[in-house]
Amino acid sequence: xxxxxxxxxxxxxxxxxxxxxxxxxxxxxxxxxxxxxxxxxxxxxxxxxxxxxxxxxxxxxxxxxxxxxxxxxxxxxxxxxxxxxxxxxxxxxxxxxxxxxxxxxxxxxxxxxxxxxxxxxxxxxxxxxxxxxxxxxxxxxxxxxxxxxxxxxxxxxxxxxxxxxxxxxxxxxxxxxxxxxxxxxxxxxxxxxxxxxxxxxxxxxxxxxxxxxxxxxxxxxxxxxxxxxxxxxxxxxxxxxxxxxxxxxxxxxxxxxxxxxxxxxxxxxxxxxxxxxxxxxxxxxxxxxxxxxxxxxxxxxxxxxxxxxxxxxxxxxxxxxxxxxxxxxxxxxxxxxxxxxxxxxxxxxxxxxxxxxxxxxxxxxxxxxxxxxxxxxxxxxxxxxxxxxxxxxxxxxxxxxxxxxxxxxxxxxxxxxxxxxxxxxxxxxxxxxxxxxxxxxxxxxxxxxxxxxxxxxxxxxxxxxxx
Numbered sequence: 020x021x022x023x024x025x026x027x028x029x030x031x032x033x034x035x036x037x038x039x040x041x042x043x044x045x046x047x048x049x050x051x052x053x054x055x056x057x058x059x060x061x062x063x064x065x066x067x068x069x070x071x072x073x074x075x076x077x078x079x080x081x082x083x084x085x086x087x088x089x090x091x092x093x094x095x096x097x098x099x100x101x102x103x104x105x106x107x108x109x110x111x112x113x114x115x116x117x118x119x120x121x122x123x124x125x126x127x128x129x130x131x132x133x134x135x136x137x138x139x140x141x142x143x144x145x146x147x148x149x150x151x152x153x154x155x156x157x158x159x160x161x162x163x164x165x166x167x168x169x170x171x172x173x174x175x176x177x178x179x180x181x182x183x184x185x186x187x188x189x190x191x192x193x194x195x196x197x198x199x200x201x202x203x204x205x206x207x208x209x210x211x212x213x214x215x216x217x218x219x220x221x222x223x224x225x226x227x228x229x230x231x232x233x234x235x236x237x238x239x240x241x242x243x244x245x246x247x248x249x250x251x252x253x254x255x256x257x258x259x260x261x262x263x264x265x266x267x268x269x270x271x272x273x274x275x276x277x278x279x280x281x282x283x284x285x286x287x288x289x290x291x292x293x294x295x296x297x298x299x300x301x302x303x304x305x306x307x308x309x310x311x312x313x314x315x316x317x318x319x320x321x322x323x324x325x326x327x328x329x330x331x332x333x334x335x336x337x338x339x340x341x342x343x344x345x346x347x348x349x350x351x352x353x354x355x356x357x358x359x360x361x362x363x364x365x366x367x368x369x370x371x372x373x374x375x376x377x378x379x380x381x382x383x384x385x386x387x388x389x390x391x392x393x394x395x396x397x398x399x400x401x402x403x404x405x406x407x408x409x410x411x412x413x414x415x416x417x418x419x420x421x422x423x424x425x426x427x428x429x430x431x432x433x434x435x436x437x438x439x440x441x442x443x444x445x446x447x448x449x450x451x452x453x454x455x456x457x458x459x460x461x462x463x464x465x466x467x468x469x470x471x472x473x474x475x476x477x478x479x480x481x482x483x484x485x486x
Contacts (some may be wrong), residue, residue: 025082025106026089028142032111033090036135037099045102045135050350050371053128053144056364059156059339060311063462064452066159066445067127068189069151070117074431076147077108077140099104110136112426115374117436118192118445119421120452122154122465124364124404125374125390128198134351141346149344150182153336159191159449160311161329163457164318169392171212171325172198173306174334192442199328207438214242214276214304216330221247227257234261234272241265242274242304245289250277255289259296274302274326282307283322290323302326310337311459326474357480363405368473369480371470375418377401384451385471393422401468411468 039045082103090100095427102435108322110132121127128144130137161170172190175183175198187203197210204211215233223229226248234241243261245254254277262272277285282305293301295377306328307318331337347367348356355369370392377387389401397418403409425433436444455463469477 023076023080023081023143024086025084025103025139028139030093032139032142033095036103036139037095039135039138040099040102041096041375042285044352045133047134047352048350049132049134049137049348049352052126052349052368053125053130053139053148053344053346054126055120055149055342055344056123057251058123058128058329059153059336059342060160060362061455061462062156062160063458063465064120064122064153064156064159064449065342066155066193066449067115067117067119067121067148067152068155068192069185070114070425071435071441072151072185073144073147074112074189074426074433075435077112077145077426078429078431080106080108080140080143082106099157106136106139107429108132108136108140109429110426111424111428113422114425115421116154116423116444116486117186118441119448120445122388122467125388126368126372126422127469129349129393131371145344145346147185150336150344151185151192152344153192153339153342154186155188155335155445156342157311157333157336158190158195159445160459161314161327162194163332163449164311164315164459165327166318168324170195170331171304171326171328173328173330173459175200175203177331178334183334188438190333191438192445194442194446195329209438212240213258214274215244217244217247217278220244226253227260230257230261231264234265234270237266238268238270240273241270243272243275244278245275246277246279246285248287250280251288251292255292258301259298262296262301270366272298272301274304276304276306276328278305278307280362282324283317283320286317286322286324304328306330307331315459330359355476355480357477357484359481366477366481368404368469369476371475372473374421374423374449376421377413378417378419380417384453385416386453386456387411387413387468388421388467389418389468391468392472392476395470395472398470400471401466402471402474403468404467411466426438 112127164199187198187200188207191209197212199213220229232244242256248253258275286303302325304326305324309329357369358367373391375389389398391398399414401411401413
C-alpha cells in the first residue's frame with residue numbers, strides 16, 4: 020500500500036551523505052549495527068518484526084525525478100543530486116530471522132556497504148523495525164496470557180495514521196488471529212473480521228429490528244453488539260430471538276459482543292442466558308480498552324469470553340509508544356569504530372560481529388546470547404559487557420549463529436515467507452523461551468555477553484581514544 024521513496028529519511032542523513040560525497044568518502048566501506056537498549060513493557064523479551072517488509076522496500080528504494088526536483092529546492096549541489104538519482108542499495112544485510120525472540124544490547128541486524136548507502140538507509144531501518152517489533156511484542160504478551168482464545172486487532176481507527184497498517188502486520192506475527200483492517204488483510208493475507216457499531220443499532224427505532232436486518236445480511240459469522248441500551252434486559256434477549264430465527268433458516272448466530280461495563284460479570288450472565296436458551300454454540304466477544312493486564316484479569320475471573328477485540332492499547336504500543344532501537348557505526352574505511360560514553364551501557368562494540376544463541380546439548384535455551392567477531396566460529400568464554408569480573412564458560416555448549424545473510428548486492432537472499440509462516444516461526448521460537456522470561460512482573464534478565472576477542476578489541480579502542 021505505502022510506496023516509500025529514498026526521501027523517506029531525515030534531512031541529516033542527506034546532509035551527511037552530501038559531505039561524504041563531496042569529500043570523496045562515499046565509496047569507503049562501512050558496517051552499522053541495529054539493536055535496541057531495553058525490552059518494552061518492562062518485559063523479558065522482544066519479538067523481531069518488520070524485516071521482510073524492510074528488505075522489499077530496500078530492493079526498490081529510489082530517488083524519483085520528483086524527489087530530485089524537491090531536493091534541488093533545498094540547495095543540494097547538482098553533482099550530488101546526479102549521484103542520488105542513480106542511487107541503489109547494493110549492500111549486504113545480515114539479520115536475525117523475522118519473528119525470532121530478541122534481547123537488548125546485541126546486534127539484531129548488521130548492514131555492510133559503502134558509507135553513503137549504509138547511512139542513507141538508517142532512518143527506514145529504524146522506522147520499520149522499531150515500530151513493528153514493539154507491536155509484535157505487545158501482541159505476543161496478549162497471546163501468551165489469552166491461551167487459545169481468539170485475538171482480533173480492532174485498532175486502525177485509533178492508530179497514529181498509517182501506523183495502523185503496519186500494526187496489523189506486526190500483531191499477526193505476534194500471535195493475533197485476525198484484524199478489522201481490510202487493506203492490511205488484503206495486502207498481507209490476514210483474516211479479516213468485523214462486527215457492528217452502536218450507530219447501526221441507534222439508527223433503528225427498535226433494537227430487535229436492527230439485529231434482524233443485520234443477521235439477514237450475514238448468515239455466517241454474524242456478531243451482534245448487545246450493550247447499546249441494556250445488555251441483560253434488552254441486548255441478550257433480542258440476540259436470542261434473532262438466534263432462534265436464524266436456526267429456523269438453518270443458520271447459526273456466531274457471537275455476541277460486549278463493549279462496556281464489567282466485562283467479567285456481563286460475560287458470565289450472558290453465558291447463562293444463552294445456555295438456558297440452548298445457544299451453547301454462540302460465542303462471547305469482548306472489547307473496550309483491553310490489554311494484556313485486563314485480559315489476564317478476565318482469565319483469572321474465569322470470564323467465559325471466547326474472543327478478545329483489542330484496539331488502542333495494541334496499535335500504539337501503550338504505555339511505551341516506541342522501541343528505543345539505535346543504528347551505530349562499528350567499522351569504516353578499514354578500521355574498527357567505537358562510540359564512548361560515560362554511561363557504560365552506551366559504549367558501542369566495534370567491528371563486524373556475529374551473535375550466537377547459547378543452548379544445551381539438547382538445544383534448550385539457557386538464557387544467554389553471546390556477541391563475537393564475525394570471524395569467530397565458536398566462543399569459549401562469555402564476558403559480561405560492563406562488569407569485568409563476570410564471565411561464563413560456554414565452550415561445551417551449543418551455539419546457534421543468529422545473523423544470517425538476508426540481502427547481498429541489493430538482492431534479497433532468503434526465500435520470503437508468508438505472514439502466516441513468519442507467525443508460526445515466531446510461535447515456535449517463543450515456545451523455546453523459558454517461562455521465567457515471560458513473566459509480566461520482574462521477569463528474569465536474559466544474559467548478553469561478549470567474546471574474549473571482542474572484549475580485547477573494545478578495550479584497546481577505548482584506551483586509544485582516551486584523552
